[in-house]
Amino acid sequence: xxxxxxxxxxxxxxxxxxxxxxxxxxxxxxxxxxxxxxxxxxxxxxxxxxxxxxxxxxxxxxxxxxxxxxxxxxxxxxxxxxxxxxxxxxxxxxxxxxxxxxxxxxxxxxxxx
Amino acid sequence: xxxxxxxxxxxxxxxxxxxxxxxxxxxxxxxxxxxxxxxxxxxxxxxxxxxxxxxxxxxxxxxxxxxxxxxxxxxxxxxxxxxxxxxxxxxxxxxxxxxxxxxxxxxxxxxxx
Numbered sequence: 001x002x003x004x005x006x007x008x009x010x011x012x013x014x015x016x017x018x019x020x021x022x023x024x025x026x027x028x029x030x031x032x033x034x035x036x037x038x039x040x041x042x043x044x045x046x047x048x049x050x051x052x053x054x055x056x057x058x059x060x061x062x063x064x065x066x067x068x069x070x071x072x073x074x075x076x077x078x079x080x081x082x083x084x085x086x087x088x089x090x091x092x093x094x095x096x097x098x099x100x101x102x103x104x105x106x107x108x109x110x111x112x113x
Numbered sequence: 114x115x116x117x118x119x120x121x122x123x124x125x126x127x128x129x130x131x132x133x134x135x136x137x138x139x140x141x142x143x144x145x146x147x148x149x150x151x152x153x154x155x156x157x158x159x160x161x162x163x164x165x166x167x168x169x170x171x172x173x174x175x176x177x178x179x180x181x182x183x184x185x186x187x188x189x190x191x192x193x194x195x196x197x198x199x200x201x202x203x204x205x206x207x208x209x210x211x212x213x214x215x216x217x218x219x220x221x222x223x224x225x226x
């Protein structure tokens with residue numbers, strides 16, 4: 001089965017450091033999402049792209065978060081500077097349409113100390 | 114704004130028991146409704162969906178009926194197995210796929226042999 005690949009799987013970093021998370025969507029999928037999962041808030045939509053163009057990033061703290069798709073095979077989510085409250089699992093998902101379902105990666109577990 | 118409320122659990126059942134996980138929603142329009150499942154260490158995957166009132170989604174023995182009058186989309190299964198142990202997320206999309214999904218906080222299901 002085709003998979004969404006996220007790297008790294010785990011990341012521990014110190015407060016103030018830059019963190020970059022990467023996602024390889026399934027080939028041919030034109031929509032890519034970034035979600036953040038925490039115990040308190042559950043799953044929150046951070047940003048999404050269609051055909052590599054950013055459509056909505058209203059869920060992201062703009063002062064420290066940025067999301068890009070430099071090409072169709074790579075999406076990145078960057079946090080600079082990182083803070084302890086950014087500790088969460090970050091999921092990337094890709095798909096063709098809502099009704100066909102989105103495929104999620106296994107997530108990046110970020111811990112900021 | 115849109116929201117999804119579901120029982121948080123954990124829900125613990127014995128194998129072959131009947132399962133119901135409640136889900137209710139608030140939306141301004143006529144949303145499509147979804148159940149996603151997350152197995153340990155993995156990303157979410159689409160379990161079933163319904164796009165209009167009275168539609169029944171089904172997959173792998175799970176069913177859910179879109180009830181507009183009660184704004185509900187409860188997940189049911191007649192006889193659960195240990196392999197059904199996972200976290201189940203109810204979700205909606207209110208804008209034809211133009212935006213990402215709004216998820217509930219998830220229900221952790223534990224099936225004991």
